[in-house]
Amino acid sequence: MTSLDKPTEHTEDTDQDARAVTEAALFEAFGGVRGMVETVLPGLLFVTIYTINKDLHLSAIAALGVSLLLVVVRLAMKDTVKHAFSGVFGVAFGVVFAMMTGNAKDFYLPGMLYTLGLALAYIITTLCGVPLIGLMLGPVFKENLSWRTRNPGRKKAYAKASWAWGLILLAKCAILFPLYWWADTTQLGWVLVTLKIPPFLLAVWLTWVFLAKAPPPIDVFAEMEAEERAEQERKAALAGEHGELPTGARHRRD
Secondary structure, three states, X not given: OOOOOOOOOOOHHHHHHHHHHHHHHHHHHHOHHHHHHHHHHHHHHHHHHHHHHOOHHHHHHHHHHHHHHHHHHHHHOOOOOHHHHHHHHHHHHHHHHHHHHOOHHHHOHHHHHHHHHHHHHHHHHHHOOOOHHHHHHOOOOOOOOHHHXXXXXXXXXXXXXXXXXXXHXXXXXXXXXXXXXXXXXXXXXXXXXXXXXXXXXXXXHHHHHHHHOXXXXXXXXXXXXXXXXXXXXXXXXXXXXXXXXXXXXXXXHO
16 A cells, blocks of 8 residues: 555544535536536426426427527536536437327436436446446546545445435436326426435435545546656656756757
């Protein structure tokens, strides 16, 4: 174990810094308040319009239109569009499904299937020793996959967080799929909109709790930069021992 792999001695300031870094990383990874609004708004608009006039085409067009508008706004502000684009694709698939079948409930089916698939992905990757949360947040924390072999405490925290996400999403699916078969479109839509944010916030909060108590990440990018500097210094020292000038210096002399 190298010095970089050893757990950092925790002080109150260190813990506060770790929490702040974790909060910032989670905010970036999951889109924050704005990302939540972009996730909820299209579905909310669809179910609101459909509840009022039962017009599938108008509801679908409005939902897709607001999704595209959110992307345009982000592009105009030169902001990241990954959350808005994911919303557009989700809404577009829902619109296609609903239009093909003529059943307004099918607007929600792609998103429900995605949620089920994501829940299984969290659980399966954790059982395989590569928890999905770690794969998602590793680059954000600049640790990449170093947590897998060099930071066991952090790997354990990622596993706990992935279990939390998987089980929370499975519980959500256990509510939504029976409603898809038994409830009407408006009932399913309002329940789905209601369940958009609370499970998400619970999963994010649990992730923050687990990671805030975990060892700090190993910054592999800083390590690579340090290794490059050390290699340059070593070459410079060897050149000095042999009485050679560094390449740049020889060029200047010539």
